[in-house]
Amino acid sequence: MSFFNVESFRSELLSSSAPLYFFHDDPDGLASYLILNNVKKGVGIPVKSRPVLTSVFARKVSEIGADKVFVLDIASIDDDFVKSCSASIVWLDHHDPAVVPYGVKYFNPQINGKNIPTPALCYEAFPVSLWNAVVGCFAEWFVPDFLPDFVKDFGRLLPSVWKSAGDVIYNSDVGKLIELYSFLLKGDARIVRENIRILSKIDNPIELLESSTPAANRLWKHYHVIRREYDILLSRVLKSVSDNKILLFKYETEKFSMTKDLANKLSYMFPDKFIILARLKNGEFRCSFRGSSWNVKRVLEKSLVGVRGYGGGHDVACGGAIHEDDFERFVENINREVSGKV
Ligand SMILES: [Mn+2]
Structure with missing residues (x-):
C-alpha cells in the first residue's frame, strides 16, 4: 500500500x-x-x-x-x-x-x-x-x-x-x-x-x-576542511557535558551551521538528555533540539509560549530560532517542561 x-x-x-x-x-x-x-x-x-x-x-x-x-x-x-x-x-x-x-x-x-x-x-x-x-x-x-x-x-x-x-x-x-x-x-x-x-x-x-x-x-x-571545524566544536561540547538533564551548548560562528550534525551525534551519545544546540547569528539563537525520552515537538511548542521565536519538526528532532534576549527565559521554560513529566 x-x-x-x-x-x-x-x-x-x-x-x-x-x-x-x-x-x-x-x-x-x-x-x-x-x-x-x-x-x-x-x-x-x-x-x-x-x-x-x-x-x-x-x-x-x-x-x-x-x-x-x-x-x-x-x-x-x-x-x-x-x-x-x-x-x-x-x-x-x-x-x-x-x-x-x-x-x-x-x-x-x-x-x-x-x-x-x-x-x-x-x-x-x-x-x-x-x-x-x-x-x-x-x-x-x-x-x-x-x-x-x-x-x-x-x-x-x-x-x-x-x-x-x-x-x-x-x-x-x-x-x-x-x-x-x-x-x-x-x-x-x-x-x-x-x-x-x-x-x-x-x-x-x-x-x-x-x-x-x-x-x-x-x-x-x-x-576534511569541514570535518576539522566539526571536531573542534564537538570536543568543546563534550567538555561542557554535566549531569544536568539538559545538555545546552551555545556557540557563535560566522562560517556555517553544525548544530544539526552535532545534535544528532549527541543524542546518540547521550540518549537520556534533552539536547539544545544553539548557534548565535543575527541576534537570534538558531537551535537544534533532540531527546528520545520526550516528545520534543510538544516540549518545544509549550516552551515557545511568550517567547519571540519559532520552531517545529518531528517528535524526536526539532529545529528553531529564538530571539537572543528571550533565550534565557526560553531555556527556563524548557527546563520546566523537561523536568515536569518524563
Ligand atoms: Mn530533511
Missing part, C-alpha cells in the same frame, strides 16, 4: 523536460534530489533556513528556464514564491501537512498519517539509485523496507551487527556517506553548488568511499 499518489507524482516528473529541484539543505534532501536527477537531469538547489521557499528563489526558475519546479523535503512554501514562479510547482514532503498555496501539486504521506522520509518516496516512485535512497533514509533515522535489496550488493557498507539507525549512522560506511553529504552542503554557496554537481555524476557508493576518482577525491577534500 502506498501512502501518497505515486502514479501522479511519477507522471509529473516524466512529463517535465527541464525540471529544477529545490531540496532541503541536508543529506536526505540531497539524496532525494540525486534519485530524481537520475530520472530527469536538472539543476539542484539546496534551500536553507526554516526551511521555507521564498520569492528569492523564483528568479532562479526563470534564469534556468525550468518548465517545472520540484520542491523536495521542504516544510513550507511562501505564497510569494508561488506568485512569482514562472513554472508549475510539484511539492513532495513528509513534514506535518502544510497549507498548500493555490496551484501547487502537493504530495505528502503524512496526509494519510504516515511519516516516510522523502528519499523513500522518491525511490518508491522511481526505483533507481538505491544507495542514495538508503543513505537518505538512514540520515532521517529511518530503516527502509527496501534495505534487503541493498544488503545483497552492499551489505558490507552496514555494520555486521546493529540495533538502531544510530548504530548505522555512527558506525558504518553508510554513515560515513551521510556525514559526507551533510558536509558537502556546508560552506560557500558557489563551492556547494560545485559539490552537488560533482556528486550528481557519481553513480556508485564504492567510488565515493574508496575515493578512487578525481571527482570523489575532490569531495573528500572539502569534507
